[in-house]
Amino acid sequence: MREVHVDMLRDTIAKLCWEACYYLPEDILKGFKHAAATEVSPLGKSILDQLIENAELAYQEHVPYCHDTGLTVVYVELGQEVHLTGGNYMDAIQEGVRKGYTEGYLRKSVVGDPLLRVNTGDNTPAVVHTDIVPGDKIKLTVLPKGGGSENMSAMKFLLPGEGEEGVKRFVLETIVAAGGKACPPLVVGVGIGGSFDKVTEIAKKAILREVGVHHPEPHIARLEKELMEEINNTGIGPQGLGGVNTALWVAVETYACHITALPVAVNLQCHAARKKTAVI
Structure with missing residues (x-):
């Protein structure tokens, strides 16, 4: 059995939140470049070139690629040989999102009640999917989902x-x-x-x-x-x-x-x- 303190979970989630919003994945950038090379519409090619430039600027300046930094979706593959210590699992994830969106200066886009429409002010609660898997590791994936x-x-x-x-x-x-x-x-x-x-x-x-x-x-x-x-x-x-x-x-x-x-x-x-x- 491997012990992992929930603070590590919290801090990892926080970092993933702003990294995901700042840095577009390499496979998506390659997709942009392939699309730009194959696009027959001059306007379409111009748009794709701008998307590539935007991604490069976001990476260089460490700012969000898009102003809509999304509803945070978190995927967790939790090894069954991991024992979490020091606090509550779900609280740690939500605190990580709260920390990441505040420290990363990311737009808060979540309302607590879908009808009353009052912003929670910290982009929580996140949507969390948890799978229990073999092993003693925790795999975390943050997916900021724009509206x-x-x-x-x-x-x-x-x-x-x-x-x-x-x-x-x-x-x-x-x-x-x-x-x-x-x-x-x-x-x-x-x-x-x-x-x-x-x-x-x-x-x-x-x-x-x-x-x-x-x-x-x-x-x-x-x-x-x-x-x-x-x-x-x-x-x-x-x-x-x-x-x-x-x-x-x-x-x-x-x-x-x-x-x-x-x-x-x-x-x-x-x-x-x-x-x-x-x-x-």
Whole structure:
């Protein structure tokens, strides 16, 4: 059994919060550069060049890549041989978010009650997903989820007979409905299967996969490629102003489901596809 003090959890989360908002991941930057090289629209190429410049400036100046520093989503893989000491697990995570958003001068974007709309002032509470895994390590991933792209996400129960074509149709409908509102070029996470709650969970988790990495199952990898091509054929383009780069990447995750159901969820991630991981 390995003991880890919750202060280490808190401080790691805090650092991940501002690092995620300041420094765009390398796979996303490579995606921008590939998109800029392949974009046929002069305006679209100009936008992509500006996104690259913005990312470089954010890195150099240590400032947020986007003013919307998001609702904080935290993924925790907690080794079953870890014993947390010194305090409460969930309190430590929330305190880490509070600390990171305050010390990193990040915009606080969370309201405590969805109807009364009063800002909590510290970007808590975060949304936390915890998986118990083998080993004595703690893997932490912070995903700052901006409101614009999140708001354009969607979920639907299809009839099982609609199959793969029904899934593709729903994904395309979601992309077209979003248009430029989700700030493309997008990372598109698609969940297929599970239950009402599970399908949205895996759709969001799909956007954590690196650009360029396909699903290990050949039929799902093929579906990802086909969706990528069809999404980019919509002509929505960078920032919705036309072009052939509406999506940087499409990642699909699946889960077992009931014989009567075919749930599908689409989680859209804007071009500010920020994420940061650390292992304790």
